Amino acid sequence: MNNKLVVSSSPHIRTKEDTSYIMKQVLIALLPATIAGVYFFRARGLITILACVIGAVVSEWAYCKITKKKTTIGDLSAVVTGLLLAFNVPAGLPIWMCVAGSVFSIVVVKMLFGGIGFNFLNPALAGRAFLLASFPVAMTTWIKPGSNVDATTVATPLSFMKLSGAEGSTATKAIEGLQSAGISISDMFMGNIGGTVGETCAVLLILGGVYLIYKGIISYVMPVTYIAIVIILTFLLGGFNVEFAIYQALAGGLLLGGFFMLTDYTTSPMTVKGQVIYAAIAAVIATCIRLFGGYPEGVSYSILFANCLVPLIDKYVNNRVFGEVRK
Known part of the structure; x- marks a missing residue:
């Protein structure tokens, strides 16, 4: 008999869709709104997005490096967290605040609890709550869409x-x-x-x-x-x-x-x-x-x-x- 019956534990139905695939789909879904954010808020929006995403990715990489664990930035979850954090803060938020929010989201809310799959709070929203509690004025200063660097704020x-x-x-x-x-x-x-x-x-x-x-x-x-x-x-x-x-x-x-x-x-x-x-x-x-x-x-x-x-x-x-x- 060439065909053998192999008995194994569950799961018996498997898929090729891993974490990186899911995160790629989320990024694709967020892409139109990302483009809109850059269109409406110009350079301020772009800088905010880059600061949050880069801050999140570097934070996760550094944490894995310091704790001597295998780096997990390849699953793109840090990119998604950084992008969602950027979506939840005002355009033009100081770069260091964006980075601080990213570090809190990744290190405190995600990695200290064991990494992806172990956090009990949404990292991006927890990062936003941290920034709002720490810097309420900056987090409630809204920029008029299409404005230049010196434009006035709006409600x-x-x-x-x-x-x-x-x-x-x-x-x-x-x-x-x-x-x-x-x-x-x-x-x-x-x-x-x-x-x-x-x-x-x-x-x-x-x-x-x-x-x-x-x-x-x-x-x-x-x-x-x-x-x-x-x-x-x-x-x-x-x-x-x-x-x-x-x-x-x-x-x-x-x-x-x-x-x-x-x-x-x-x-x-x-x-x-x-x-x-x-x-x-x-x-x-x-x-x-x-x-x-x-x-x-x-x-x-x-x-x-x-x-x-x-x-x-x-x-x-x-x-x-x-x-x-x-x-």
């Missing part, structure tokens, strides 16, 4: 809505504030607004998210649940104002977080039911911070908080085991 759409609705806390006043500033839904859809490097162009973020779903890199469950619940809650809490809900969906980092950071393999639940619960919790927190908190944006903190609940969700939300004897 983000979320800031306009928060300030305009502060007195009456109504969706109508928030929309009036945006319209008085000349910010339309089309501007937010195309990205011609103030904000972080990668959050402004909604259409390209959606395009990148759809690409990842099409390639099977992420499931539609978490981003759709997250974004849909935020839209529904802002519609209900905004006095059944559809326009307000649309503005909230397109503003800030909702699309960026929903497609590219909420879906991180390591920091999200394993089961579909768990993913729905996880995304729903994050959506409620993001909405509460946006509408009732003192800070206009809540996406980053909502995802980080939900990350902390993932072990608990995975413990209590399990798939049914067939063949198990009923107790």
Whole structure:
């Protein structure tokens, strides 16, 4: 008999898709929004992206070198982390701050916990939270798209809505504030607004998210649940104002977080039911911070908080085991 039956342990179904392949697909999905960030924020946007990416890659390489471990920069996860961090900071953030955020993301949040697959928080969002807590003024200084180096700063759409609705806390006043500033839904859809490097162009973020779903890199469950619940809650809490809900969906980092950071393999639940619960919790927190908190944006903190609940969700939300004897 030439054919032999080989018995081995699971997994029995294997794929050629490794970490580097997945990260390449994420980079491809982020490429359109990256180009848009450079287009809208010119040299400031490009420098910010390069500083964050190079800082992340060098940090991981240096950590592996110092600890005498095999270098892991070849899997491109550091590049993705650096790019996502750049997407979450203002264009023109000082280079040393970009590097500091990258070092925190890679060394403290990722490598000290064992590297990729062992971190319990999303590294890029944790880096953003670190920068926001350490340098709040620099992290809330927004540059007008298309401006030169000496241009004045602008407020983000979320800031306009928060300030305009502060007195009456109504969706109508928030929309009036945006319209008085000349910010339309089309501007937010195309990205011609103030904000972080990668959050402004909604259409390209959606395009990148759809690409990842099409390639099977992420499931539609978490981003759709997250974004849909935020839209529904802002519609209900905004006095059944559809326009307000649309503005909230397109503003800030909702699309960026929903497609590219909420879906991180390591920091999200394993089961579909768990993913729905996880995304729903994050959506409620993001909405509460946006509408009732003192800070206009809540996406980053909502995802980080939900990350902390993932072990608990995975413990209590399990798939049914067939063949198990009923107790």
